[in-house]
Every structure is written in structure tokens, then in C-alpha cells.
Amino acid sequence: MSKKIRLGILGGGGDSLIGVLHRIASFMNDNYQIVGAVFNPDFNANVDFAKEIDIPTNRVYKDFDTLIVEELKLPKEERIQVCTILTPNFLHFPMAKKLLENGFHVICEKPMTTTYEEAIILQETLKKAGTIFAVTYTYTGYPMVRQMREMIKDGALGTIQKVDVRYYQGWLNPIVHEKAKRSTTWRLDPEKAGLSCCMGDIGVHAFNMIEYTTGMQVKSLLADLNYLYEDNKMDIDGTALIRFNTNAKGVIRASQIATGEENGLAITIYGNKGGFRWEQENPNHLYVMSDDKPMQVYKPGHAYNSDLSLNGTKLPPGHPEGIFDSMANIYLGVAKAIRGEKYNDGEFPTMLDGVRGLSFIQSCIDSHNDGNTWIDIK
Ligand SMILES: NC(=O)c1ccc[n+]([C@@H]2O[C@H](COP(=O)([O-])OP(=O)(O)OC[C@H]3O[C@@H](n4cnc5c(N)ncnc54)[C@H](O)[C@@H]3O)[C@@H](O)[C@H]2O)c1
Numbered sequence: 353m354s355k356k357i358r359l360g361i362l363g364g365g366g367d368s369l370i371g372v373l374h375r376i377a378s379f380m381n382d383n384y385q386i387v388g389a390v391f392n393p394d395f396n397a398n399v400d401f402a403k404e405i406d407i408p409t410n411r412v413y414k415d416f417d418t419l420i421v422e423e424l425k426l427p428k429e430e431r432i433q434v435c436t437i438l439t440p441n442f443l444h445f446p447m448a449k450k451l452l453e454n455g456f457h458v459i460c461e462k463p464m465t466t467t468y469e470e471a472i473i474l475q476e477t478l479k480k481a482g483t484i485f486a487v488t489y490t491y492t493g494y495p496m497v498r499q500m501r502e503m504i505k506d507g508a509l510g511t512i513q514k515v516d517v518r519y520y521q522g523w524l525n526p527i528v529h530e531k532a533k534r535s536t537t538w539r540l541d542p543e544k545a546g547l548s549c550c551m552g553d554i555g556v557h558a559f560n561m562i563e564y565t566t567g568m569q570v571k572s573l574l575a576d577l578n579y580l581y582e583d584n585k586m587d588i589d590g591t592a593l594i595r596f597n598t599n600a601k602g603v604i605r606a607s608q609i610a611t612g613e614e615n616g617l618a619i620t621i622y623g624n625k626g627g628f629r630w631e632q633e634n635p636n637h638l639y640v641m642s643d644d645k646p647m648q649v650y651k652p653g654h655a656y657n658s659d660l661s662l663n664g665t666k667l668p669p670g671h672p673e674g675i676f677d678s679m680a681n682i683y684l685g686v687a688k689a690i691r692g693e694k695y696n697d698g699e700f701p702t703m704l705d706g707v708r709g710l711s712f713i714q715s716c717i718d719s720h721n722d723g724n725t726w727i728d729i730k
Contacts, residue, residue: 466546509623
């Protein structure tokens, strides 16, 4: 019998953006085998897609409830062990909750839920279930992001005093200016996307990147969001000033109407001894700055990197790895956890990161609606 972890996929069909990233990432380290799925709410499209990617169709189900019922009938050694949730946001909570209640491990896309209240309920559900839960903040899997985390932990930057994260995309620009178009994307529909579009979709990545790399928790924020049109119910651009428990402060700048921008996530972190600069579109270069030396460039795969970073490279230096590898590193960490093997807590984001994300999103909305006031993050 295969030693691979039996993976189920919810969403992520041929019509989706993120499905291919998860499928390829799950294969990359030879740990998972897709054995069941509901790729799409339309059963025919579901089966057609399974055939297209050569997955046996006998465990492709008409909907998520059927998947759970039918999988539970199978002997444990055949049953799906972990399900990945890649649907629009509003389905994350009901799917994750029911999966946990029935003993499955879960890998869930961000934002973990559509409200903070749901996130707390899910956290309680996980406590009772005792299974593994990961949230795919994709960028935490990059070797150079992991290197920042480990170097900051080792004191390389000294005391952190300023953080600036920018996440600029332009994909909504051709959509948002036409009423008919802006009413057809699920990300601008609060019923499907949740509290927020821009902060919920990409601001939350920026927020997680700060907490993941610095190891510090953001304490409070003041947000100013932009909706651009009266009838648009969702933020499509925004800025959040942030404060930590220490004297450190920072800013999160996020936009989906930054015309011409692609996936421009960039973080700069400044401590009293040094600084880091890292950009997602150039992920294999980590710029290390100081007052008294020329700027250094750290790159993946070299022995000078931390174990956590080296663990995330498969090839020698100079063989560029990218976003598929970054997601694959998260899947690798989850595989270790499922198998009860030792792993570094930086190998995959957890329920706590999911809850913090929803707290951030809720705080941005509350701060903006309250007239741009400072809000403590729960
Ligand atoms: N981690 C990242 O960097 C990242 C990037 C993009 C998207 N995402 C997240 O991934 C999720 C999906 O985003 P996307 O851009 O792929 O969306 P999408 O609209 O492109 O795809 C959604 C998929 O879910 C399927 N689906 C819808 N309802 C379903 C149901 N009831 N049962 C099963 N499948 C169903 C659709 O058929 C489609 O295949 C979102 O939560 C999004 O925030 C994360």
C-alpha cells in the first residue's frame, strides 16, 4: 500500500486560480496522493476535471457533505486523511468545521473564515478534534522568508523598530470601474468573500508576513480603506498604521487597484542593528542592510542559511525555485505533522495565524468605519 498521505481537495477546479498551485505543491515532495475531491459544485464539471488530470472518478463526489459521508464508510487506511479547502471564502468555515468534527486534518486557504466569530468557533472545534490544521499563507514557505524569521530570532537585526509591508496588485482595475463587471466577481460580494476584499485577500498576507518574520504580535491599528464607488460594498485598497507592544511601529499598504502591478508583495524590516528587504516577485534575493557595511544579498541553498530555510530548498544554489516550491514547503511541514515527525513551528501557519488574520481584517473594517480610529487587535 502507498505510504503517501491521502489528500482530498475541495474547490480548486479547472476554472480556479489557486487549484493548480496546491495540486503541484502537494506532489512536489512525494508525500501526498489525491484520492478524493469536490473540485466544482457542478458534478459533470467535477468529473470531467478529474478525468482531465487523471484522478480516479469513483471518489469524486457531488458535494462536500457527500464526501464526508462516503469517506467515513471507508476503512481508515483508505479514507482521506487531510482535506485542502480551495473554495471561495464563505465555504471555508462550514467545510473546515465539519471536517474537523469528523476527524480529518485540514489545510485551508486564507482568509480562514469570513468573520472573527467563525474563526474563534473553528479554533474551539480544533481543540476538541486534536487534528492538524494549516492555513496556507503561501509566502511563509519561501526559503528567504524563513531565513528572515530565523535571523530575527537570532538577533541579527537587534530590536525591531519599523516595519513596512506593501502588497500592490492591479487586477481589479479593469473590473471595478464598470458596474456590471464589479457585481460579478465573488471577491466584491460580502456574502461570498466576507468582511473585506483587499484587506481580507492580500492585506492579511502582509499582516501574517509581519508576524511570521518578526515573531512579534501587532497590538493595534488604524486603517483607512478605499471603496472607490458608493455601490461597491468592499474595500479595494487601504492603508493600516500598526503598533506593537514595544516602541516599534509600521505600516501595511495594500491595493488591488494599483494599475499595472502584478503580485507586488514587499517587506522591509528595520532593527537598531540592521534591516531586511524582500520582494515576492524576486523571492530568491534577501537584502541585508546595516549602517557600516555594504548591502549583502542572501540566496537560498547556501550553507550560511538556517536549517528552516535550507529545509525549503530542493536543489543547489542557483537553481531558482518559486511559488510552487514555497507552497510545497508548507505541504511538507503539514506532512511531517500528520506523520507525527519532528518539525519546526515555522514550517506551516496554524489555526492561531488564521485567527490573527481574521482579527486583523475585522479591526481594519472597525477602524475605518469608526472614522479611522485606533483599534486593539484581539
Ligand atoms: N494563498 C494565496 O496566495 C491565495 C491566492 C489566491 C487565492 N487564494 C484563496 O483561495 C481560495 C480560492 O480562490 P481562487 O482564486 O482559486 O477562486 P476561484 O473563484 O478561481 O476558484 C474557486 C473554486 O472553487 C470551486 N467551488 C465553488 N463552490 C464550490 C463548492 N460548493 N464545492 C466545491 N467547489 C466549489 C469553483 O468551482 C472553483 O473551482 C480563496 O479563499 C482565496 O482567498 C489564496
